[in-house]
Amino acid sequence: MLSLFKINRKSFILSVYFLVAFLLTSVTFTNVKADTKLFNEAKFHVETMMEDIQFLLDVGKTDADQGRILLTKLLDKYFDSLQIAKFSSMPAWRKATPIEKEEFITLFEIYLVNLAAKRFDEFKDVEYIISKIEKRGSKMLLVDGHIKAPGNKRDNTQVVWRLFLNEENKMRIIDIEIAKISMIVAQNDEFTSIIRNNKGKFSSLIDVLKKELYN
């Protein structure tokens, strides 16, 4: 076969090596380029969100209702409440009926807005400095940084944002780690405990949320 094209064996092997090396370099280069794009996207996502939070806190100071509307929009734009709801209630989520899931998501979104309204105060009048961005798996990114607020107790507090590429390939936040405490892990522990203490019924979590939100 090789003699047919008048190529000797040595040249053939060398050509194959070059081809493989070229392909590998191209793949690596493409991956690096894709990663850089993702990193920039993640950085932009967090930075613009921090600006929006400052604006939201300013508005909220004078007009609480308008602040709440903005907060709902902000959560929709930057966070993936469906994923957060799902991960917060695992493993019970898997056993929940479609109606229960739907009801839970609706309640959880309201609960999340209430929670965010209280927790975003952490970022009042502070600067967030990004120190590094890491990729975890194919869909997850960690934006690591700290709060800069000289003279404030919160100065130097480490804050990590966990971002996730959702099904529509949009980047959304699914977790915040403040001083190495993951909010979603704490949320999951809380929900799991509620379900476990109510004979494993997913509906008990819905009842507790309803009681919290409407009573």
Added chain:
Amino acid sequence: MQFSLLKKILILLSLVLFSSCSLNNTNNLSNAWDPIEPVNRAVFSFNMFVDTYTLEPIAKAYNYVMPEFATNALSNHFDWIKTPLSALNSLLQGKGDEAFDSITNFSINILTLGFYDLSGNKGIKFAEDFDQTLGVYKIGTGPYIMIPFLGPSTFRGMAGTILDGLVDPLNLLGTERVVRLNSTELPIKAVNTRAEYMEQINDLKYNSLDAYAVFRSVYFQKLQSDTNDVLSNDNDTDLNSGAVDAFFIQNQ
């Protein structure tokens, strides 16, 4: 005296043995093992009652009266007083550089008794204890236990506290002085810490659906990250992330 020491060592050994033999039968993300949850919940309710009617109002008044620099100075002092113990534990955990930095900071700040940081290393505080050291040597936490008035701990945590008390270099001052020092400082430290973390503690206490579960989660996450800083050699972004990553990837 000798009997008391022997008793302490026996308690310590049994706690360590129990912790190391225990299977971590956990069913939550923060790996908390809570076999006596009903008892712990009762003690937690009692502690919250005490907090609501004594510690929290005192801490609020304290925050109102004390200027922030004074609160910070006291916090610095309480950190400073534990620095020799922290240095010893850093050494046992194989963190030689950290031990050296701790001793240097301690020596420089003797001049101010730690109330003001002269070392220029603001923000660099090491708080290593025997609980973490035992964790570094792969001894399990053992069951979670809520102690009346003192708050959350584990069997390993209790063993660590006893060890800390036994080997604290401050003991060189003499037992009587150390007891007097601790009994004076403990209430002030409790109020100062409660005042310092007022927003965070109140957020967990009043904004949770199940405050007990959230406090337990935060306790174990903190414990895990404090221990993991030695076990993971690289400069990982966040130390609990291994478990969290696995959780997300598995559930995708």
